[in-house]
Amino acid sequence: MTFTDTLSEQTGIPESSLRLLFTIIFAYPIAVIYRIFLLRPIASKYAASIRQWYILITGLSLSYFYNRHDIIHSLITTTVTWIFCYIGDKIGSRSLGTAAVFIFNMVYLLLGYIYMSTDEYDVNWTMTQCVLCLRMIGFAMDYMDGAKLINKKASTETAQREKTTPNDQPVSTTRLAKQPKLPISFQKNIALPTLPSYISTIAYAHFFTAFLTGPQFSYHLYQTFINMRSYPDPSRIPRGSYKHAFQCIAGGAIYLLVSQIGQMFFPQYVLVSEEFAKWDTLHRFVYFWMVGKFAFSKYLGVWKLVEGSCALLGISFNGFDDNGQPEWNGLANVESLRFEFATSLNDIISSFNINTNLWAKIYVFKRLIFLNSKTISSLGVLFFLALWHGLHTGYFMCFFLEFVDMEAEKRWSKRVEFIKKSLYEKKMKNGISGKLAWGAYRVVCWFLQTCALHYAMVAFDLLRYEWCITAWRNVYFAGHFVVFGLIFLDLVLPKGRSAGPRKVEGKQQEETALLKDTMEKAKTNGISNGVNAEYSVHHKKE
Structure with a gap:
């Protein structure tokens, strides 16, 4: 019996939910270690490989902690995705390889849903699989788009764009300050002219702060990060990430607490009960509204916690604001204040x-x-x-x-x-x-x-x-x-x-x-x- 099983018996919280929460929490100390020892220039030609192996080992370890033996599913889909991309390139049709990747990942995920699905929200290996599904489809499409970059005669426009792209090489603070602030996950030059190595693909797929609930981001951003090209001066990482991480922890904890309390007072099953139908009309409408409101809180809480670990790790650096202060919200999955006070569905989007x-x-x-x-x-x-x-x-x-x-x-x-x-x-x-x-x-x-x-x-x-x-x-x-x-x-x-x-x-x-x-x-x-x-x-x- 694992410690999550014991804790589940003592608290009454589902064991799968505890594993999810601890997986997110464990990402923080892993990120701190990376931040101290690896987020700096390393006097070795293998510096990028060292960082990558750390991400690979820790990512697989956390994935195993959450999925246990079901980690086999993510390893199978990542491996098959890489093989399809490789074969597609060898036969001269990356688009065909990408189509195979799309079909394979979607079918695998849907079969997982059929096999594992219940009448409730499922916390099992299909959660990480659905995140991986999008990641692998995007990875294959980027590789397909990269085929056009191989033709050097048509690369003039691409080369000019890359010269002004902040993630390709260290650039000035002024230049970074002019970039769009949210998000940095998918920028214009994300196409992959060459297929990343198999090890790189596995590491990217199991990135320890993002494999569980996201955020989604391109392989290009991952490569830029491990090569220390995200910062104006790699030897001087901008300040503020620890503060941002703490704010995310606090925000995430509040959201999760509100979710637990809200669902205690407004459980959703009441909506389908015979008693609910007998309530007065106004009472029913207010209760219905409150159930919908608290249904969001758990997602917001998890995303804020994940945003904090991304900031602590250093991958979410988002340039500087108008006052020259560094920002670390580049992989934020929710803007809390804007969401809470949105006045239109467009604002929500x-x-x-x-x-x-x-x-x-x-x-x-x-x-x-x-x-x-x-x-x-x-x-x-x-x-x-x-x-x-x-x-x-x-x-x-x-x-x-x-x-x-x-x-x-x-x-x-x-x-x-x-x-x-x-x-x-x-x-x-x-x-x-x-x-x-x-x-x-x-x-x-x-x-x-x-x-x-x-x-x-x-x-x-x-x-x-x-x-x-x-x-x-x-x-x-x-x-x-x-x-x-x-x-x-x-x-x-x-x-x-x-x-x-x-x-x-x-x-x-x-x-x-x-x-x-x-x-x-x-x-x-x-x-x-x-x-x-x-x-x-x-x-x-x-």
Whole structure:
């Protein structure tokens, strides 16, 4: 009997959940050792190999601790992925090798779901396998894209881009400060012209801070990190990572504590009970909202803890802010404040499960460009992500409902845009009434966004079709009627005639231009209008 088994008997916490938590915690001392002895210049031509072997051994050890003998699944899929890439290159068709990798990893994962799945959230080897599935598919696609770099005659544009890419060589602080701050997981030059060694692939696949729940990041970032090319001066690692790690530990612990307490007072099984259907209407709606709210907390807590170990290790260095202070949030999977105070589902997309959102955009949405339709491509992405999560009906119901939510938000945000602009202009005049009106508008937007989000999230947690239908029926399918009703109204109501641009003098003109620029950035911050590639906001993994 292991210590997690004993602790499980004493606390009543499931043993698998304890193993998950301890796997995340053990990554911290491993990261500290790396930080002290290996995150510095090493006077040896084997420096990168030394770092890689450390990552390989510790990653496999942690994976074995969590998966035990089921680690064989990750070793099989990583090995087969590398072999398919190798054969594809040898026969002159990397695309064929990549197709084989895609099919093999998805089929292996789905068979794992079929064999291991229960009616509840599963904490077993399929959790790490689903993270690995995306990592290996992305790895193969990067290798496929790297084929075009082999032709030196066509490499001029690539060479110019690489000269200005911060991860390829040490660059100045000023240059790093101008780079996009979130995320650094997938940059423009991630294509792999040559196949990494088998050992490198295994180490990358089992990276000890990321193999369990993510974050996803490219092999290019991994290679840059072990070669010490992430910093302006490798001999002087910027400060602040320990502080950032501590903040992440505190934030993660709070989220997990809130999740435990919240689920004690608002257990989800009540939603499908006969007693719940007898409650008064308002009580049911409030309880339903609270269940959806606390369902997010456990994901946020785990991601914050993982972000801390990535910062401590040093891989998440994200350049410098406008004041020249180093930032360590490059692999953050959630922006807590932005998520908690989001006033639109677009804000949620760009602040929740950030790296998986970006992975879906790069490796799925953009690959569906041949469909010549953003809407169809978005639906394709959502179907892929639902399937990736598992075979439970609740995943598909949740993802589809949130796609409809996003469609309704997109349509009605255009209709009420004039109200938002008017309130914002009143706020900028510094009048108390204007600020109160703007604040009230944001509170209303926040409430509507959370209602849509939590309503769909319940299906993600309940999983079974009959449970989802029962829970929604107990609140009269309110979310469905509202969102489909809004879309119907938008279709039948006349489109508002856009007013011409008003002449605004001096400071007001600058404020209006700033608002327009801010709104445009907000629209493109997520996975584009409908890349709603994971506007499913509740990826159980990564």
